Amino acid sequence: MKQKNLELAVGLFVALGLAAFFMLAIKVSDLSSLGNDEGYRVTAHFENIGGLKARAPVTLGGVRVGRVVGIGLDPQSYEAVVTMSIDPKYDRLPTDSSASILTSGLLGEQYVGLEPGGMDSYLKEGGTLKLTQSALVLEKLIGRVFTNMASGESAPPKTP
Amino acid sequence: MLAISARSDFAPPHDDPLVTMRRLSFSRGEHRIFRELDLTIPRGKVTAIMGPSGTGKTTLLRLIGGQIRPDAGRIEVDGICVHELGRKELYQLRKRMGVLFQSGALFTDLSVFDNVAFPLREHTRLPESLIRTLVLMKLEAVGLRGAHALMPSQLSGGMARRVALARAIALDPTMILYDEPFAGQDPISMGVLVKLIRTLNDALDLTSIIVSHDVKETAAIADYLYLISDGQVVEHGTPQDLSHSASPWVDQFMHALPDGPMSFHYPAPPYETDLLTGTPS
Amino acid sequence: MMASLAELGRFALDRLARLGRANLFLLQLLRALSFLFRRPGLLVKQLHAVGVLSLPIILVSGLFVGMVLGLQGYANLVDFGATSSLGTVVALSLIRELGPVLTALLYAGRAGSALTAEIGLMRATEQLASMQMMAVDPFPRVLAPRFLAGCIAVPLLTGIFTAVGILGGYLVAVVQLGVDGGSFWAQMQAKVQLLADVGNGVLIKSTVFGLVANWIALFEGYQAQPTSEGVSLATTRTVVDTSLAVLGLDFLLTALMFGEW
Ligand SMILES: Nc1ncnc2c1ncn2[C@@H]1O[C@H](COP(=O)(O)OP(=O)(O)OP(=O)(O)O)[C@@H](O)[C@H]1O
Numbered sequence: 142m143k144q145k146n147l148e149l150a151v152g153l154f155v156a157l158g159l160a161a162f163f164m165l166a167i168k169v170s171d172l173s174s175l176g177n178d179e180g181y182r183v184t185a186h187f188e189n190i191g192g193l194k195a196r197a198p199v200t201l202g203g204v205r206v207g208r209v210v211g212i213g214l215d216p217q218s219y220e221a222v223v224t225m226s227i228d229p230k231y232d233r234l235p236t237d238s239s240a241s242i243l244t245s246g247l248l249g250e251q252y253v254g255l256e257p258g259g260m261d262s263y264l265k266e267g268g269t270l271k272l273t274q275s276a277l278v279l280e281k282l283i284g285r286v287f288t289n290m291a292s293g294e295s296a297p298p299k300t301p
Numbered sequence: 302m303l304a305i306s307a308r309s310d311f312a313p314p315h316d317d318p319l320v321t322m323r324r325l326s327f328s329r330g331e332h333r334i335f336r337e338l339d340l341t342i343p344r345g346k347v348t349a350i351m352g353p354s355g356t357g358k359t360t361l362l363r364l365i366g367g368q369i370r371p372d373a374g375r376i377e378v379d380g381i382c383v384h385e386l387g388r389k390e391l392y393q394l395r396k397r398m399g400v401l402f403q404s405g406a407l408f409t410d411l412s413v414f415d416n417v418a419f420p421l422r423e424h425t426r427l428p429e430s431l432i433r434t435l436v437l438m439k440l441e442a443v444g445l446r447g448a449h450a451l452m453p454s455q456l457s458g459g460m461a462r463r464v465a466l467a468r469a470i471a472l473d474p475t476m477i478l479y480d481e482p483f484a485g486q487d488p489i490s491m492g493v494l495v496k497l498i499r500t501l502n503d504a505l506d507l508t509s510i511i512v513s514h515d516v517k518e519t520a521a522i523a524d525y526l527y528l529i530s531d532g533q534v535v536e537h538g539t540p541q542d543l544s545h546s547a548s549p550w551v552d553q554f555m556h557a558l559p560d561g562p563m564s565f566h567y568p569a570p571p572y573e574t575d576l577l578t579g580t581p582s
Numbered sequence: 583m584m585a586s587l588a589e590l591g592r593f594a595l596d597r598l599a600r601l602g603r604a605n606l607f608l609l610q611l612l613r614a615l616s617f618l619f620r621r622p623g624l625l626v627k628q629l630h631a632v633g634v635l636s637l638p639i640i641l642v643s644g645l646f647v648g649m650v651l652g653l654q655g656y657a658n659l660v661d662f663g664a665t666s667s668l669g670t671v672v673a674l675s676l677i678r679e680l681g682p683v684l685t686a687l688l689y690a691g692r693a694g695s696a697l698t699a700e701i702g703l704m705r706a707t708e709q710l711a712s713m714q715m716m717a718v719d720p721f722p723r724v725l726a727p728r729f730l731a732g733c734i735a736v737p738l739l740t741g742i743f744t745a746v747g748i749l750g751g752y753l754v755a756v757v758q759l760g761v762d763g764g765s766f767w768a769q770m771q772a773k774v775q776l777l778a779d780v781g782n783g784v785l786i787k788s789t790v791f792g793l794v795a796n797w798i799a800l801f802e803g804y805q806a807q808p809t810s811e812g813v814s815l816a817t818t819r820t821v822v823d824t825s826l827a828v829l830g831l832d833f834l835l836t837a838l839m840f841g842e843w
């Protein structure tokens with residue numbers, strides 16, 4: 142009887158521990174980060190990816206459709222090459238869709254946002270997104286605002 | 302035989318000894334506990350080893366059990382040299398030895414019943430019902446069958462010693478070493494124990510070694526006595542021989558005289574020097 | 583001068599010999615483990631002693647640590663409007679560092695010290711000696727089950743500590759402070775990696791810590807002078823040595839695992 146209780150308590154303890162690990166795996170971390178996901182790969186070239194990191198989400202209309210799996214540099218064009226893995230559920234993305242690097246909030250993390258195109262052919266494994274828009278780099282943005290302001294000051298007198 | 306034993310005229314008291322020690326020396330640091338000790342334990346008898354506290358009686362039992370190794374000399378148990386055995390063979394030999402520790406040494410996390418069942422469960426594959434029978438039998442023998450459900454912390458010192466005895470005989474060993482079996486026993490259980498040791502020895506054809514300083518009880522059951530002091534055997538013989546001995550050592554010990562050749566003190570420099578120097582050395 | 587140098591040398595040699603003994607001890611422990619296949623019942627009893635009985639302190643501490651992390655994280659993130667990252671902050675600090683380290687420290691205090699005292703007292707009261715005289719080797723019978731049970735219990739306790747801590751953070755952040763629950767979990771999931779974080783942090787670290795904590799506890803108990811003073815000294819040393827070893831190893835492991843960040 143006493144031995145039974147002991148075994149029961151130990152069994153509960155082990156179950157609790159395993160449940161904790163289960164929670165850490167399912168609820169806390171992203172199980173799909175386990176490499177062998179079934180998504181199809183799509184690449185896109187960007188002039189500048191800013192602070193984009195591997196594992197950043199890929200969204201379409203705010204819905205997560207995949208994630209960034211690799212970041213590299215094209216040695217010829219000196220462009221950044223971003224490889225994304227797209228959930229096979231979303232297999233009807235037009236080939237002329239565009240990708241841009243966006244920031245969630247002012248200081249939030251960066252992610253890839255897709256805009257669907259209008260073609261009838263769809264992206265497949267190994268496909269490429271041609272239309273891309275680089276990350277907004279704050280320093281460049283500020284620089285552009287200043288030049289605009291400078292040209293704006295001198296401009297009005299010219300136009301009647 | 303009764304002359305103060307010098308090694309030259311040492312003769313084994315029986316032809317077929319179970320334990321023999323030859324020129325055994327052992328020291329703890331600076332303190333030499335045995336100096337070329339010779340001792341023979343006859344088979345099938347109750348042999349008592351007596352001597353003042355701190356002479357190394359417990360140490361002697363440990364040497365026989367192979368827990369410690371001698372610095373020099375030889376200990377043989379049943380023809381096997383104990384201190385030359387590997388661990389496996391030593392354990393094999395120990396299965397035939399029961400030891401009653403001076404402190405009892407019961408497992409405090411096990412009940413009385415489980416303590417006695419411990420060697421049976423470890424070394425046999427007996428069914429639980431048979432183990433129960435055996436354990437209750439051994440506990441009955443020491444008069445503690447009613448206490449089988451108690452934990453060791455609920456026992457008195459004397460009861461704990463008796464449970465330890467039941468545990469020591471659980472595997473029906475061929476040899477039992479008793480370290481102070483009578484200490485802390487009331488007169489009744491002392492009498493029971495004395496009878497029990499004798500009965501066990503004769504009924505199971507055991508060899509018993511008793512270490513004790515309870516002269517009267519020990520002399521009553523022992524077939525043969527050894528008196529050790531100062532690292533050597535001072536005297537040996539049957540109880541009758543010793544009680545009529547002319548030797549002052551034996552006389553002092555057997556009749557519990559406070560003064561005599563046997564020292565009550567742990568080896569120390571002269572008292573006056575210690576007092577005068579002011580710092581204990 | 584010469585004397586103190588000699589003293590130092592003796593101390594160093596002493597330590598070295600102790601380390602050697604500890605390693606031999608570990609070897610003997612590992613060799614004795616196979617015995618447990620024959621006697622799994624011994625393991626259950628010890629799992630109860632070191633695992634189940636450590637649960638209350640682990641649950642309560644985990645909850646409070648998680649709640650404090652939630653509060654502190656919120657106070658710092660709210661200025662940047664980044665409270666949606668609170669889940670990430672809580673989860674990553676627990677998974678990578680606080681879970682394994684605090685669990686190991688709590689374990690040393692709750693179970694390690696008890697193991698040392700138990701083994702030390704078993705030696706002091708001649709229980710181990712009497713076991714040996716009954717031809718039962720205490721390594722497989724007494725030490726190995728405690729060792730294995732401890733090595734199983736620490737990772738499980740770490741998992742529980744971490745999970746409860748994250749729930750504590752959730753309670754404070756979402757239930758009390760009104761952070762959006764969806765983004766709490768979503769941000770966490772986006773940033774916490776199963777292998778790199780949970781695997782390295784919770785699983786590997788806690789396994790190493792568990793091994794070390796139990797090794798130290800049993801060795802100290804086995805080495806203790808068989809007196810009440812010796813046992814109390816050994817118990818103290820278990821807690822101190824385990825804490826130092828865990829913190830030092832944590833630095834080492836962190837540098838190895840998360841060094842690139
Ligand atoms: N572990 C040890 N380390 C150092 N000295 C020891 C140790 N154990 C025993 N001694 C010494 O060995 C001597 C013999 O001890 P032992 O326990 O054998 O005596 P004993 O004859 O059994 O005494 P008692 O009748 O009081 O039980 C003692 O003087 C003791 O100081």
Ligand SMILES: [Mg+2]
Nearest residue numbers: 358359403480
């Ligand atoms: Mg003694």
